[in-house]
Amino acid sequence: MQLGDWQLTTVNGGMFRLDGGVMFGVVPKSLWHNVVRADPQNRVPFANHCVLARNGVHNVLIDTGYGGKYDALQRKFYDMEEGEPLIRSLAELQMPLDQIDTVLFSHLHFDHVGGATRLDAGGARRLTFPQARHVVGRIEWEDATREAIELKTAYALEDILPLRHAQLDLVEDGQQILPGLKAILTGGHTRGHLAFLFESGGQAAIYLADICPSTAHLRHMWCPAYDTHPLDSRRRKPQLLGQVADGRWWVLWNHDPRLAASRIRRHPQREFVACDGLPRLGGTTDTWLSDKRQSNPNHQRKFC
Numbered sequence: 061m062q063l064g065d066w067q068l069t070t071v072n073g074g075m076f077r078l079d080g081g082v083m084f085g086v087v088p089k090s091l092w093h094n095v096v097r098a099d100p101q102n103r104v105p106f107a108n109h110c111v112l113a114r115n116g117v118h119n120v121l122i123d124t125g126y127g128g129k130y131d132a133l134q135r136k137f138y139d140m141e142e143g144e145p146l147i148r149s150l151a152e153l154q155m156p157l158d159q160i161d162t163v164l165f166s167h168l169h170f171d172h173v174g175g176a177t178r179l180d181a182g183g184a185r186r187l188t189f190p191q192a193r194h195v196v197g198r199i200e201w202e203d204a205t206r207e208a209i210e211l212k213t214a215y216a217l218e219d220i221l222p223l224r225h226a227q228l229d230l231v232e233d234g235q236q237i238l239p240g241l242k243a244i245l246t247g248g249h250t251r252g253h254l255a256f257l258f259e260s261g262g263q264a265a266i267y268l269a270d271i272c273p274s275t276a277h278l279r280h281m282w283c284p285a286y287d288t289h290p291l292d293s294r295r296r297k298p299q300l301l302g303q304v305a306d307g308r309w310w311v312l313w314n315h316d317p318r319l320a321a322s323r324i325r326r327h328p329q330r331e332f333v334a335c336d337g338l339p340r341l342g343g344t345t346d347t348w349l350s351d352k353r354q355s356n357p358n359h360q361r362k363f364c
């Protein structure tokens with residue numbers, strides 16, 4: 061997708077499955093099961109659409125997927141892809157790792173920061189993008205590294221602490237990262253969770269990450285149980301989605317298993333619905349999805 065000066069491309073950070081109950085929080089299964097189908101272990105397929113944004117000067121990667129360091133048992137639990145999906149996807153796009161100059165993190169959960177490090181031959185963790193400026197929200201960094209008991213299971217410190225050796229840039233709400241690209245503090249999913257807004261050529265596109273992980277999460281109450289500040293999510297999400305719908309911004313979906321981007325519009329019963337859906341933004345192929353997804357024929361009709 062070309063958005064003014066920015067060329068936006070989908071990068072596959074690794075498909076996986078997450079427990080449907082956890083992904084829809086207080087919403088009963090009798091409702092969410094009409095929208096997405098769970099497998100026999102109650103898991104629902106989700107994508108990890110990272111975004112490569114290029115403007116001729118900068119090569120920016122948004123989020124890094126879960127990476128390639130998980131053992132067989134962990135991969136089986138989440139039905140993660142083999143190998144290093146992010147690295148494979150960037151290679152398909154002929155994007156050398158050392159030419160990524162900026163890596164943005166919406167937040168520091170495992171499926172967003174895992175790909176930022178790899179294991180070397182001796183088993184030590186090394187930065188995947190050693191040349192890059194690594195951009196994290198200041199609040200997110202503080203929460204992820206302060207080892208509070210209530211957040212301990214939310215953050216894998218072994219994935220996060222190596223970023224101290226990177227060129228680390230802690231940013232605030234509204235801060236411009238590059239011309240035409242800024243961070244927006246959403247909170248909710250985590251206290252320091254960021255969205256990223258591209259504005260160029262009279263158009264806008266927003267990467268919402270986990271404040272609204274998929275088109276099945278457009279209603280204000282449909283939030284993952286992972287959210288550490290759920291009341292903020294319920295308040296902030298409809299505000300943001302209203303702005304997106306009224307401004308005809310593109311949404312760059314992070315975890316939607318079908319769409320990499322779409323617009324959204326207001327809906328009298330369902331709050332918001334997706335429209336103008338794009339399965340991917342140039343580039344990569346999702347073999348996992350075509351092999352394994354269990355589609356619900358009602359999904360398109362209800363949500364697009």
Ligand SMILES: [Zn+2]
Pocket residue numbers: 169171172270315
């Ligand atoms: Zn996530």
